[in-house]
Amino acid sequence: MKSFDKAAISALASDFQGLLILPEDPTYNAARQIWNGHIQRRPRLIARCSGVADVIAAVRFGREHGLNPSVRGGGHAVAGHAICDDGLVIDLSMMTGSRVDPLARTIQLDGGCLNAHLDRESQAFGLAATGGIVSHTGIAGLTLGGGIGHLMRKFGLTIDALRSCDVVTAEGDFLVANERENSDLYWGLRGGGGNFGIVTNFTFELQALGPSILAGMIAWPMADAPRVLRFLREFMADAPDEVGIMANLRLAPPLPVIPAALHGKPIVALIATYAGQIDEGEAILQPIREIATPVVDAIAPRPYVTHQKMFDAAMPHGRHYYWKSHKLGPLTDEVIDIVVEHCEQITSPLSTVPIFSFGGAVARVSDEATAFPYRDAAHDINIVAAWHPEDVGGAERHIDWTRKFFDALKPHSRGVYVNFTSDDAADRVRAAYSEQQWRRLTALKAKYDPTNYFRMNANIAPHDRT
Numbered sequence: 001m002k003s004f005d006k007a008a009i010s011a012l013a014s015d016f017q018g019l020l021i022l023p024e025d026p027t028y029n030a031a032r033q034i035w036n037g038h039i040q041r042r043p044r045l046i047a048r049c050s051g052v053a054d055v056i057a058a059v060r061f062g063r064e065h066g067l068n069p070s071v072r073g074g075g076h077a078v079a080g081h082a083i084c085d086d087g088l089v090i091d092l093s094m095m096t097g098s099r100v101d102p103l104a105r106t107i108q109l110d111g112g113c114l115n116a117h118l119d120r121e122s123q124a125f126g127l128a129a130t131g132g133i134v135s136h137t138g139i140a141g142l143t144l145g146g147g148i149g150h151l152m153r154k155f156g157l158t159i160d161a162l163r164s165c166d167v168v169t170a171e172g173d174f175l176v177a178n179e180r181e182n183s184d185l186y187w188g189l190r191g192g193g194g195n196f197g198i199v200t201n202f203t204f205e206l207q208a209l210g211p212s213i214l215a216g217m218i219a220w221p222m223a224d225a226p227r228v229l230r231f232l233r234e235f236m237a238d239a240p241d242e243v244g245i246m247a248n249l250r251l252a253p254p255l256p257v258i259p260a261a262l263h264g265k266p267i268v269a270l271i272a273t274y275a276g277q278i279d280e281g282e283a284i285l286q287p288i289r290e291i292a293t294p295v296v297d298a299i300a301p302r303p304y305v306t307h308q309k310m311f312d313a314a315m316p317h318g319r320h321y322y323w324k325s326h327k328l329g330p331l332t333d334e335v336i337d338i339v340v341e342h343c344e345q346i347t348s349p350l351s352t353v354p355i356f357s358f359g360g361a362v363a364r365v366s367d368e369a370t371a372f373p374y375r376d377a378a379h380d381i382n383i384v385a386a387w388h389p390e391d392v393g394g395a396e397r398h399i400d401w402t403r404k405f406f407d408a409l410k411p412h413s414r415g416v417y418v419n420f421t422s423d424d425a426a427d428r429v430r431a432a433y434s435e436q437q438w439r440r441l442t443a444l445k446a447k448y449d450p451t452n453y454f455r456m457n458a459n460i461a462p463h464d465r466t
């Protein structure tokens with residue numbers, strides 16, 4: 001790697017409008033932290049950009065000085081792709097501008113926006129698009145990998161609402177990608193991750209929703225999990241698009257809504273969302289209440305933005321995380337047995353196992369239309385181990401539990417959602433795409449980033465280099 005000296009930094013700083021953070025700066029240690037506290041890396045320079053011109057300057061500086069970049073949006077990639085050792089972090093976290101056009105029903109979000117920006121700004125106009133289920137997740141990484149969430153069966157994946165992107169390429173050039181301009185790039189940005197350039201602005205189409213919807217959690221002791229998961233399989237097979245249901249298995253946290261006798265004991269929960277009229281939703285979701293006697297029933301009308309924050313406190317920044325994931329077909333009895341057996345052996349009170357349900361609008365888009373594959377998968381399971389930073393000795397045990405659980409489900413895997421890959425991203429990125437998509441994505445990489453400059457991601461190498 002070529003070195004850069006104080007003069008080079010001064011030259012960059014002369015018209016850089018954001019912040020240039022070096023290891024000797026007092027803010028450096030805070031600036032290199034990402035959501036997953038388990039990842040600790042030390043970049044040589046963090047370029048916290050204030051706008052497109054800064055992003056272009058940072059890309060060109062990195063190339064000129066032989067610095068490998070990582071690109072930071074919300075900093076949530078569990079593998080820590082937002083931060084690098086010894087390289088340049090192109091950090092978009094200050095770029096959180098947004099604008100709703102209520103007549104056109106669109107929202108523009110800058111590349112550092114979080115889910116919270118999408119939800120708050122669009123809900124100010126009674127509008128929404130599918131975002132993730134935690135409000136502090138970055139829109140950039142979430143969207144570029146696909147974007148799954150409570151509304152996806154009604155409104156599609158986040159990428160299905162994506163209409164246009166502003167992109168800074170690996171050469172530091174500016175492009176627009178949409179159906180009319182650079183449409184090949186537009187295709188690849190919808191599922192191909194951060195491989196093709198830095199997206200500085202996203203335009204999404206919005207739909208009417210809320211502001212209040214019927215939504216919330218209902219939970220049972222783990223003994224009821226086989227019945228609950230079989231119900232989920234049957235119910236979601238022909239549920240209306242308005243219904244989103246996510247299962248979540250974990251040890252019961254000490255929350256006032258959960259009976260004290262259950263705290264620390266394994267439970268199964270369903271998080272239901274009805275993206276339609278509240279009274280209609282009450283009738284449609286009623287069978288959930290009849291599966292077995294719940295220990296918590298918090299399904300009730302609530303503001304959509306509140307629902308979108310329900311997991312924020314359970315997934316805070318700075319904890320240590322490790323996860324592995326599979327897309328799955330229908331939840332067969334065998335899959336359910338594996339899930340229940342491993343959730344009964346969960347090693348940390350902070351670990352969770354969300355199971356998302358696809359179908360509806362997700363499945364009606366063809367695999368060719370975007371770079372998001374296996375849209376006909378019925379479910380996605382994410383095995384999320386989490387522990388306190390002080391639990392140093394526990395890390396190995398929690399990681400081992402995740403790996404064993406993941407291995408047991410391998411025969412049932414239908415690939416992986418690229419945004420849920422972890423330290424296995426390098427091996428599993430191929431499994432995240434179909435054969436045809438992979439050919440198209442590697443060709444696209446060869447066109448837009450032939451030197452694989454953007455490689456700190458779920459990496460798709462250019463085809464002439466594989």
Ligand SMILES: Cc1cc2nc3c(=O)[nH]c(=O)nc-3n(C[C@H](O)[C@H](O)[C@H](O)COP(=O)(O)OP(=O)(O)OC[C@H]3O[C@@H](n4cnc5c(N)ncnc54)[C@H](O)[C@@H]3O)c2cc1C
Pocket residue numbers: 035070071072073074075076077078080081082092111112131132133134137138139140141142143144145146147148149193194195197198199200315419420456457458
């Ligand atoms: C608590 C939590 C909850 C989650 N919930 C969901 C969910 O409900 N639905 C879902 O689909 N996913 C979910 N995810 C997964 C999430 O989509 C991915 O972790 C995603 O990568 C996060 O994006 P980010 O911008 O925050 O991450 P970052 O770590 O900043 O970036 C992720 C990747 O995108 C690249 N990137 C970032 N910004 C840009 C940009 N502007 N242009 C180009 N490339 C960029 C990075 O280089 C990196 O490779 C969740 C993750 C966490 C940690």
